[in-house]
Amino acid sequence: MDRIYNFSAGPSVLPVSVLETASKEMLNYKGYGLSVMEMSHRSTVFEEIISSTENSLRKLMQIPDNYKVLFLQGGASLQFSMVPLNLMQKNKQADFLITGNWANKAQQEAVKFGDAKIVASSKDKTYSYIPVTKKSDFRKTADYVHICTNNTIYGTYIKPNDLPDVGDLDLVADMSSNILSEEYNVNDFALIYAGAQKNMGPAGVTVVIMREDLIGQAPDNIPNYLDYKIHADAGSMFNTPPCYSIYMCGLVYQWIDKLGGVKAIGEINKEKAQKLYDYIDNSGFYKGTARKEDRSLMNVPFVCENQELEAQFVEEAEKEGLQNLKGHRSVGGMRASIYNAMPTEGIDALIKFMQDFAKRNK
């Protein structure tokens, strides 16, 4: 089979041109005579790779100078521990907005380390919407407020202009599934973290963007790998970083930059998502599961009006090279994850298949 259209929720589709570069450079990176995988992380050539990768991300997200960028291991799951261990220190309190499975996991982990309060949750309706909050909902003594900006499973998201009003509190965001998908203002956040495997690169590297003044609060007795200060002081080289994954992220950042940056790709993403949602809404055959106002640009969950057809839908789509469309078990139905690297042609092919399938099964 030729390249499929891969609607996987993550790890997920990467830009073809990025993969081509990686393939071409695998045995000999830019004439240096070795693979990026084989380079000492202390070598000049790798230092250039990691610093240019960081600089690309800084440019794309307009990261202010008073924010550190870290490349860590352990995924968002390790951040669920690292954030409270480092930031929930003054009053041992943090407030959580529960908009899905991952936000929930972050809160459950934070409970181990302090008073992790659920301020609002959309669990009552299978996380199909973003709960509305007001400033007074948050404790003035909270060390931070934690949100998840995009909910992969449920297909909802918090828009850049619709962040909860937390006043002077520090806002921490798990942005794993929509980082770089449209413009967020980094200044709105105290700390952003994101596993790479949706919009940035392969699994195995997690990006942390954090305000410098938050570094250095962790107690001495925590595992050293979990202390942001250790990584920040060492420029993400406390121990051997996941070098190849960082290199791949760098290639993806360059690809976004060439497309015109985050603003440009944000517009493409809005068009892609709109096209798919419009078709679903007008089909009379399929139905979106998330509240319209809160619909994600990255993950589009939908069902058939006749649920019995869903297994068949997924199976037939698979054969047509439209793969990984099965919805998460907690929502059912289908889910099309249409991250940055999903081309418009993929959306068009999906809609065409959906039309054909609807016609055949009406």
Add this chain to the structure above:
Amino acid sequence: MDRIYNFSAGPSVLPVSVLETASKEMLNYKGYGLSVMEMSHRSTVFEEIISSTENSLRKLMQIPDNYKVLFLQGGASLQFSMVPLNLMQKNKQADFLITGNWANKAQQEAVKFGDAKIVASSKDKTYSYIPVTKKSDFRKTADYVHICTNNTIYGTYIKPNDLPDVGDLDLVADMSSNILSEEYNVNDFALIYAGAQKNMGPAGVTVVIMREDLIGQAPDNIPNYLDYKIHADAGSMFNTPPCYSIYMCGLVYQWIDKLGGVKAIGEINKEKAQKLYDYIDNSGFYKGTARKEDRSLMNVPFVCENQELEAQFVEEAEKEGLQNLKGHRSVGGMRASIYNAMPTEGIDALIKFMQDFAKRNK
């Protein structure tokens, strides 16, 4: 420049045929129409990759059925915390053999979590030898004894038949820089861990091989990523694993298997190292820095009798495509890391250069 001979201590040289396969499969893994980087870790095809990778390692190291194999993130450095958090639980005591920088770091980290005693150390002579211990040196109440089987910086190692006699105590080994280099008996160890970036694959995945009965001792309040039980119960899929790094390890394991397994590569490694040590010893120009009986098969540190020539040596070698030969600052001189993937031709080219350099500078 064509491919260099890369004597880096890690990340380090990988087999050319492995890199060729990775390059070829980058855009389309075995006709599935996507890169391994793009696969859902929950997909059947990736599940096949991770389970066949584990099975290859089990075959190569003859890992008994009562040992679990885990693929984790965070490097050996995270294991420095995980091992005590999980295993130093009964008596809160562990005994350490300090044979170099990394063994030292493991002990320093364990101090945070209990009574981490240094039983013997070779610090007095810049870790140039392996201290001799006897069974009575270890506390009968120690929850485990920790060793590092190969000392990358100092070029010493603990031979498979020369492990410290710890009686009934559990032996834990950091095997990062010589795993799969020759046959060790897994039954001699309670737990083995190794970062991949020397003998197995790219940085970003750490292999843990542990006896099953040791799992489940960690207290509930530790960060969940640091609990072996969570990873063991989930088959290394508690969260998204470093999928591509695991795939690369699998390719390296297959490569070793084709060469005849660990026994066969162990013989090759002994020949390679012997050739280089013999030349050094007979040169009258260079000198090895580690005690002869304890010399590593993986890392060969040496100096020039005339130290002033060393910078020139490294610089000229670099130009000849013999790279990353500069020794660690704590030892000085040169170091040739000659891991599994360093071909005999690389050793021959190095010796030839060393001969020429000696002739020109005698």
